[in-house]
Amino acid sequence: MIRTRVKELVDACFQVGVRQGLWSAGGAGKFTVEIPKHENQGDFSTNIALVLAGIEKKNPRQIAAKVREILEQERELVDTVEIAGPGFVNLTIKTEVWQQLLKIIEKSGPDFGRSTVGAGKRVMVEFVSANPTGPLSVGHGRQAILGDAIARLLEATGHDVYREYYYNDAGRQMRVLGESARARYLELLGRPFTFPEDGYQGEYIYDIGRKLVDQYGEDLVERESVEPFKKMAEQTIFEDISSTLERMDIRFDNYYNERSLYENGYIDSVVQELKSKGLVYEKDHATWFKTTEFGQEKDRVIIKSSGEPTYRLPDIAYHREKFKRGFELLIDIFGSDHIATVPDVMAGVEALGYDPSKIKVILHQFVTLMRDGKQVKMSTRKATFVTVDELLDEVGTDAARFFFMMRKPDSQLEFDLDLATRESQENPVYYVQYAHARACSILRQATEKEVEIVACGDADLRLLTEPEEMALLKLMGAFPTLIESAALDHEPYRVIFYLMELAGQFHSYYNRHKVISDHAALSQSRLCLVAELRKVFGNGLTILGLTAPQTM
RNA sequence: GCGCCCGUAGCUCAGCAGGAUAGAGCAACGGCCUUCUAAGCCGUGGGUCCGGGGUUCGAGUCCCUGCGGGCGCGCCA
Numbered sequence: 353m354i355r356t357r358v359k360e361l362v363d364a365c366f367q368v369g370v371r372q373g374l375w376s377a378g379g380a381g382k383f384t385v386e387i388p389k390h391e392n393q394g395d396f397s398t399n400i401a402l403v404l405a406g407i408e409k410k411n412p413r414q415i416a417a418k419v420r421e422i423l424e425q426e427r428e429l430v431d432t433v434e435i436a437g438p439g440f441v442n443l444t445i446k447t448e449v450w451q452q453l454l455k456i457i458e459k460s461g462p463d464f465g466r467s468t469v470g471a472g473k474r475v476m477v478e479f480v481s482a483n484p485t486g487p488l489s490v491g492h493g494r495q496a497i498l499g500d501a502i503a504r505l506l507e508a509t510g511h512d513v514y515r516e517y518y519y520n521d522a523g524r525q526m527r528v529l530g531e532s533a534r535a536r537y538l539e540l541l542g543r544p545f546t547f548p549e550d551g552y553q554g555e556y557i558y559d560i561g562r563k564l565v566d567q568y569g570e571d572l573v574e575r576e577s578v579e580p581f582k583k584m585a586e587q588t589i590f591e592d593i594s595s596t597l598e599r600m601d602i603r604f605d606n607y608y609n610e611r612s613l614y615e616n617g618y619i620d621s622v623v624q625e626l627k628s629k630g631l632v633y634e635k636d637h638a639t640w641f642k643t644t645e646f647g648q649e650k651d652r653v654i655i656k657s658s659g660e661p662t663y664r665l666p667d668i669a670y671h672r673e674k675f676k677r678g679f680e681l682l683i684d685i686f687g688s689d690h691i692a693t694v695p696d697v698m699a700g701v702e703a704l705g706y707d708p709s710k711i712k713v714i715l716h717q718f719v720t721l722m723r724d725g726k727q728v729k730m731s732t733r734k735a736t737f738v739t740v741d742e743l744l745d746e747v748g749t750d751a752a753r754f755f756f757m758m759r760k761p762d763s764q765l766e767f768d769l770d771l772a773t774r775e776s777q778e779n780p781v782y783y784v785q786y787a788h789a790r791a792c793s794i795l796r797q798a799t800e801k802e803v804e805i806v807a808c809g810d811a812d813l814r815l816l817t818e819p820e821e822m823a824l825l826k827l828m829g830a831f832p833t834l835i836e837s838a839a840l841d842h843e844p845y846r847v848i849f850y851l852m853e854l855a856g857q858f859h860s861y862y863n864r865h866k867v868i869s870d871h872a873a874l875s876q877s878r879l880c881l882v883a884e885l886r887k888v889f890g891n892g893l894t895i896l897g898l899t900a901p902q903t904m
Numbered sequence: 905g906c907g908c909c910c911g912u913a914g915c916u917c918a919g920c921a922g923g924a925u926a927g928a929g930c931a932a933c934g935g936c937c938u939u940c941u942a943a944g945c946c947g948u949g950g951g952u953c954c955g956g957g958g959u960u961c962g963a964g965u966c967c968c969u970g971c972g973g974g975c976g977c978g979c980c981a
Binding site: 384386388389390393397399402405406412436437438440483520523524525636637638639640649650652653654655656657658660662663664667687688689690691692693694695715717718722725758759760761762763764766768771774779780781782783785786787789790793794795796797798800801834837838841843845846849852853856859860862863864866867868869882903904 | 908918919940941944946977
């Protein structure tokens with residue numbers, strides 16, 4: 353937005369300098385335009401002089417003086433140019449440029465913040481990908497929200513996004529699940545049963561048992577095959593998972609079954625291709641993939657001596673299929689416990705002739721739940737983990753989404769249940785939503801008091817001169833750049849931080865200045881500000897999949 | 905033992921390709937509702953940026969090293 357215009361201006365200035373022989377063209381693209389930390393450092397700051405001084409071996413402040421000379425020729429955008437510190441060039445933008453920004457937001461409406469940088473780029477986001485062995489746990493919840501938020505950000509920046517859930521219903525896990533269901537089925541019928549040693553102990557297995565009793569009565573008592581038990585378990589659990597995801601407003605474009613990789617011969621063809629490239633060998637009756645040729649410490653088994661593939665073979669085949677299906681960027685969201693598979697998949701796709709740098713793996717750390725200041729103990733084995741459904745029951749979807757997005761994936765996430773449920777000022781979710789509701793409320797008040805709300809073009813925006821108003825305008829102006837960089841870096845948490853900051857400034861403004869007052873012209877101008885603020889809050893919340901309430 | 909991530913205020917965390925005087929929220933303390941929703945605002949206190957070296961004009965940010973925590977390191981997924 354405005355920063356883009358300033359960057360263009362500095363770029364032009366750089367070119368002028370090159371033409372005048374002040375510096376060489378070598379520094380092109382190396383300098384930046386940023387919003388400085390401190391207010392007394394202008395609206396924008398560029399390090400162009402420092403960068404060029406490094407290249408040219410000259411005094412940065414002297415170069416900065418030249419930069420200022422050139423920039424001062426321009427009078428559309430720039431108010432003042434100052435040289436500060438070691439050679440930063442600080443620019444102040446004309447007040448009216450900021451005021452006119454409201455018209456741009458008004459015109460863009462719901463599109464303000466959205467862009468087309470990703471236009472035409474097909475990207476797949478693979479996430480959740482939990483096998484249907486039980487309800488989603490809070491760890492999956494973090495992943496689900498993170499993946500969906502990234503997908504939404506990419507959509508907001510024009511990418512063609514495809515959400516996929518990858519699962520396997522054929523492995524040992526599922527067999528054990530089926531046997532667990534059989535045991536509960538027999539137990540419910542009062543028959544003798546043996547519960548599998550490493551079986552699934554969760555309460556939900558009884559639900560599956562009950563469904564089996566309802567549907568089949570005693571018909572399955574003598575059944576040898578585990579299939580009907582497994583099938584019922586899978587079906588029931590998938591329904592459960594889907595409804596949980598639905599509650600969070602998460603929908604997948606496709607559920608990809610690992611089994612289809614076998615049925616379509618993709619597994620075999622991967623092995624054949626690796627063989628033909630001389631990248632596999634037999635040892636101890638197993639088939640090994642020469643991952644050492646791709647920088648790893650040791651080779652890895654892809655087919656066990658039993659003839660069964662290891663997990664990494666389908667993983668590789670699956671990623672090759674993603675490429676073949678025409679995606680240009682593959683985003684994988686995994687829990688950090690899956691870190692070991694990443695190098696294997698990367699080596700595999702590289703071996704098959706695809707570019708591993710197009711796979712972006714986002715590993716997220718674990719979630720700890722806090723209640724009464726103490727950690728809630730969770731164990732998958734004992735089935736004492738907290739499910740996403742329970743979490744949603746307790747805190748609601750907005751709070752869950754907000755808290756899961758609030759931290760960057762790298763850090764462990766501490767989820768404070770007390771804070772998330774508190775309906776008071778400490779709760780950051782409401783802080784932002786309340787800002788939106790408050791803006792709506794002011795606009796409602798204006799209508800009730802019959803204060804005319806005019807278009808920004810018809811208001812005298814020059815009346816917006818308070819420091820708080822200028823600060824708000826500047827922050828609003830940064831929104832599109834923020835969305836773009838958050839999308840391209842796959843970092844939803846940055847949008848959260850932005851919205852909290854904007855909300856803070858708005859609440860502060862509200863408490864200090866009356867929007868609707870006796871001064872008619874001023875009221876109208878301020879109503880324009882509030883109306884456009886409402887849009888920025890609304891757009892930001894919507895892009896993240898949060899609701900933007902009109903009243904609270 | 906090896907690999908990845910983390911270590912910033914009492915607590916939870918920001919710090920955006922190394923940049924100009926380290927920030928926010930919560931917790932603590934003190935104020936603000938006959939006026940647009942107090943789910944809000946204003947003010948106060950609070951830091952050896954884990955320790956030690958190094959690179960640089962400049963390091964919370966990069967490199968090395970030590971310490972502490974998490975996750976991995978399988979012919980489990």
